[in-house]
Amino acid sequence: MTTYAIGDLQGCHTQLNALLEKIDATAPAAHLVFVGDIVNRGPKSLATLRQIYALRERARIVLGNHDLNLLAVACGLRKSHASDTLDAILAADDREELLTWLRHQPLALEEDGNLYVHAGVLPQWTAQQTLALSREVEAALQGDDWPDFLKKMYGNEPARWNDALQGADRLRCIVNALTRIRFCTQDGSMDFKTVEGAGHAPAGMVPWFDVPNRKTESSTVVFGHWSTLGLLIRPNLLGLDTGCVWGGKLTAINLLDRSTIQVDCPQHQKPGKKN
Template identity: 45%
Template sequence: MAQYVIGDLQGCLTEFKKLLDKLNFNPGTDTLWLTGDLVNRGPQSLATLRLVKQHDGCMQTILGNHDLHLLALHYSYGKLKRADTISDILNAPDRKQLIDWLLRQPLYRQQDNYVMVHAGIWPEWTCDQAQLLAQEVETVLQNTPEQFFSQMYGNKPVRWNNNLSGDERLRFITNSFTRMRALTDDGAMDFDYKGTLINIPAHHIPWFKAPHRQNIDKTILFGHWSALGFYQADHVVCVDTGALWGGSLTAFNLNDRSVVQIPSEIKLNIEN
């Protein structure tokens, strides 16, 4: 029995199927963790979502920012962007079943010494605290989705405070799990920088290099930061290697920590 984690699919179905073939993936015995962003910007979002839903017994995902964007649009919040490729989902005959299934997916998964999130975990949170905060958002998201999505979009607040409440608290938790990359020296999320680690601006650090990080007792698996590429250090593993941008789709074996990749067959010149 093998268990893999695979980076952001974003509708790259051809690469996903080729990677599964290369892994000799057996849905009867093997399992997958998917880092979220199943859909959007790639060419086959609807078919990708249908495939993962069909195999949700052996393919387990979490919510990424593009998945949340799709859900928000379903509930008539947010705006369809020029580069979005999710209109086919919103017009699909099985739209409701797909949306209902996606809405039930978590922000955080944990097994043994591994934790999976889409973008990261706020450095001040322990893994146990992060799991509780994720459940806090999931409860609101699944019970009152219209209210959640009406207030989801936005960058503020940029720093955590235990006294945060209401919409600001939910937005910060959601942004930490699904949008975070770089932090400023004074401990604020910077949503503008999406580049490589070597070119990160002065007075900025990646979230996983923050001093006094409280979540280093487990290995955190994440995607979202395609310019970072495959990264294995600092008690984290990034598996988003830019399949959408002409890079590759990556599978990381949780049993032996080996890496298998399939080169991308598409090249899109659009902003993540």
Template identity: 50%
Template sequence: MATYAIGDLQGCHQHFLELLDHIGFNATRDRLWLVGDIVNRGPNSLALLRMLRKLGDAVVMVLGNHDLHLLAIAAGTAQQKAGDTLQPILEAPDSETLLYWLRQQRLFYCEDEYALVHAGLLPAWSVEQAAELAQEVEAVLHGEQFQIFSRSMYGNTPNYWQNTLQGEDRWRVVINAMTRMRVCSPDGIMNFSYKGTLAAIPPGLLPWFELSPRASKDTTIVFGHWSALGLHLTPNLIALDTGCVWQGCLTAVRLEDRKIFQVPCAPHS
């Protein structure tokens, strides 16, 4: 049995199949940890959703910002953007089933020495607190409140954590950190505009994982979302968005020994 953590798929179904073949994945024996952004921008999000749903317990996944964007569109509270490739899901005969399955997925997952999240964790959050906060928001996503909350799910404020936050402000901060964050000020204020490389981060900002003190530092965080960061491995970080949808590559890391597997993602003819 092996556990493979895999970077942002974004509708790249064929490259996903190639990666599974490369690692010799066996659904009866192995598990996949997916960092979110399963859908959008790539050519076949519909096939990916169908496949992952059928894989059942062999897949552990967390939601990314593109996945939440799809759910908000389906709820009628958001509009598609230029470059979106979500219409085939919305028009599919099994759309309702697939969207319901997607909405039941987690924002955060922790097992043993690893934690899985799409974007990151704010420095004040321990892994235990992050799990509790994620469960609060997951209850909203899974329930009847989602239709109402989806209208205000995104927004750049509040942009920092306070334990006294309540309701939609509290939920929005959790979603922003776990699905959108890349860099923060030294005191933990999130900046949502910067998407570039580590080397070019403007003065006064730091990658979320370099903020100190960081309460989650003793757990290895597995995440994606930041394609300009690319593959970034340290003793307590595994960053896996290597830009498959941007003709980079699709990356898997076997958690048991941290062996890296990759397939190139040039467009298929």
């Protein structure tokens, strides 16, 4: 079966429809995998979320930081930012159905040797460890006390993984790695401030995927999150956030032959902090 991986949507519903039309013209009923940040900052977050939900028989997603932010705002645990575009979701009649489905989605998944995450993977994690750690977070997010998990999820510490981490610190570190990482040191210490492209690494750091001997090198890691990085295609790495909401493109890539399909996007957010 043909599979297309699709970069960050961020509520750009018109561009999603245009992209799906192009995909269906090339490979009708292709399997779709979205690499997170389905909603927020674009103009039609509710319509985008509803469409992905309607596509769930042929599509899978991993959660991004903006998707988790939606859940936290919906719980009253965080206030909407000025750039958020979540109000229509929060007021929708089908809000609970959509949010319940959303919080039951994974932070990492593997299909056909491809490892999908929103932002990245710590260099000391294998693909199987990444999936196992993702399941720990998913269990908390899908449990009865999931708002309590979200309440403790935010923060930059611990910035370095340790197998002995427990409780909220352990889950927070996993979430930050899978949904926020861009740069890190060789021992996996993460930076959360720098949002520029790969050439702007903080001192002593490199893009997470360039750490020597990264333990996921035997898998193809497919990710988004990093709009200033742009489209990145390597034998074992696919970066798909091409800045749709910032006036860039929405990108899909065929996992079989690496051919790309792109749609031009108008700018919906002014240049600024891209996370």
